Amino acid sequence: MSASTVVLSGIGRTIPGRRLTNREWEQMVATTDEWIQQNIGIRERLRIDVESTPTEMGARAAQKALSMAGVQPDEIDFVLCATNSPADTFPSTAAMIQKQLAARHATAMDLQAGCTGWLYGMRLATGLIGSGEARQVLVVGTEALTRSLNLNDRSSVLFGDAGAAAVLSAGDTLPADRQPDRLSRPLFASLTTPSRAMQQPTIYSGELNRVEDYIQGKDMSMVPRPQASMDGKASLKLALTDTLRVVDEVLERAAAQGIARSDIKVFVPHQTNVHIVRKFCAHIDFPFERIPYSLDRYGGLSTAGIPTNLVEHWQAGRVHPGDLVLACGYGAGFTTAAMLLEWCLPPDA
Known part of the structure; x- marks a missing residue:
């Protein structure tokens, strides 16, 4: 098969309901609301719901993107998931999203390229469709980075949590009014x-759980996290x-x-x-x-x-x-x- 045109046909996101404010950070990290706002520009950040996971947020976003694209889960050829905060080392987050979606014909794999992972996934998806290897590719970016923060590192205040997804499709699967005029592919x-510049060491520290301890009022200090x-x-x-x-x-x-x-x-x-x-x-x-x-x-x-x-x-x-x-x-x-x-x-x- 061959397909020269690659089109963004659907997109979706999942926003958690919780927030973590700078004032809350002040009680855990050696920083201030004023410093964060002046030097970084953040007032508050999204915080994953207690019972949720990156997989769940990514799957919900994917369902929205597929619905917009008019693509059924069993039509997906590839599920590509970019994440820096997987719930498990293996199986991959992509494989777990594939299972939740019942995308039974899809090849699933995770991508690890730091914060650029979703863009890398879009590039890979474009190549797969442009070469004729795929016709429908789901690209997911999902994060729960606030669960693995280093409370001794002031830069931890940067991160929030969310899930988002896009569907890239071969152009001949879409009607004429959904075709690009100027760029046949990204x-x-x-x-x-x-x-x-950034790393996630394999060192474990109970110190990391102080965020959940503070919010939930629970003592989880002995549970190791990277x-x-x-x-x-x-x-x-x-x-x-x-x-x-x-x-x-x-x-x-x-x-x-x-x-x-x-x-x-x-x-x-x-x-x-x-x-x-x-x-x-x-x-x-x-x-x-x-x-x-x-x-x-x-x-x-x-x-x-x-x-x-x-x-x-x-x-x-x-x-x-x-x-x-x-x-x-x-x-x-x-x-x-x-x-x-x-x-x-x-x-x-």
């Missing part, structure tokens, strides 16, 4: 630079240099197809620091006020961030068929990625 650029730690300064430096490099690469490839920077209608940068987000916007001359900004309310959502913000922007009526959407991100590794696609979804009902 454009990508990515770069991986060896670094220790801790995440990050070199914030190194991450931000690489975010500016390497991420902007891949953004420029995508824009150069777009220019070769007659697409100018001014043609971009939607910009969705990865969000972990408001000052970095503003610099991204300035680099491509895109007004900060026009991006789907959620860092202050959601925190940094890692692999789920870009698709979550895309859904919010679309539901607010700010993304329209034919719009060119640029997304970019950076993550542990150090990894970076950028993607340009043409929006073909109808307005949210």
